[in-house]
Amino acid sequence: MKLNPKYKAVCFDMDGTLLNTKVDYVKMANVAFNEMVRLGVPETAIDRSESFKFNIDSGIEYLKKHNKVEDIYKIGANISKMARDIEMERVDEARPFDGTNPLLDLIHSFGLSTGVLTRGCREYAEAVLKKCDSLKRIDCLIARDDYPEEESKPSPIAMQHMADRLNVKTDEILYFGDHGMDYRCAKDAGTDFIAVTTGAFRSDDWMKEGVKVEFDSITDFYRSLMA
Incomplete structure (x- = not known):
């Protein structure tokens, strides 16, 4: 070719x-979705279709619609830190x-x-x-x-x-x-x-x-x- x-x-x-x-993507996705719920995003607004590799777009979109600007920053920063910890767990493998x-x-x-x-x-x-x-x-x-x-x-x-x-x-x-x-x-x-x-x-x-x-x-x- x-x-x-x-x-x-x-x-x-x-x-x-x-x-x-x-990387334990199931664990990572659950952490991400739980954090969205903690910040006030209802379960019904969360798109879990990308559960293997988490996608928080649905949570961000909900927060935008409800003018929760500070929470948009929090959701990205908090989830990114927790995801980083999970990613680093099995680097040696x-x-x-x-x-x-x-x-x-x-x-x-x-x-x-x-x-x-x-x-x-x-x-x-x-x-x-x-x-x-x-x-x-x-x-x-x-x-x-x-x-x-x-x-x-x-x-x-x-x-x-x-x-x-x-x-x-x-x-x-x-x-x-x-x-x-x-x-x-x-x-x-x-x-x-x-x-x-x-x-x-x-x-x-x-x-x-x-x-x-x-x-x-x-x-x-x-x-x-x-x-």
Whole structure:
């Protein structure tokens, strides 16, 4: 396989896509939802459909409608701190997928940039990437706490931040992800997307999103480039 010459960067979601990590997303989602309720967001207003990788957009939207500006700041700051603690619990168990680092090196050999766009916090992302010997192979890392919460995935603004930092356009990026959030972020930003099944979503989940799985993993993608 040859990459489309329009691409100037190949970027990745981190957990479940680039790295095999062990974050307890169920625990994280429950903490996030409980904090929303504590701050006065009714259960009926909370969207739990993204429970594997928490999304607090529904809580923020409720607080905006009810003019609870101070609570909007609190919900982001409080949940981010609690999520960080959960993310850091099992950093030592993180492993790169087969081919992760060789793929990043290969992409650079093509003269392209590499990036990671994750909903993980920066401290956690840098820790696991460094442990897996991948951090030095990444040209740009965009983490959850680098920008306001509402600019994180699935917002296309997250991909625009990546493009700006790499000095490319969003349609010059190829992005890999394991979750519907990744796909929606890429799609709304005009970024080409490749789905993998090594993380939260399996083939039937991608089918529901209308996404065809071309490669089960970045390992398979790496092998296709080497063939």
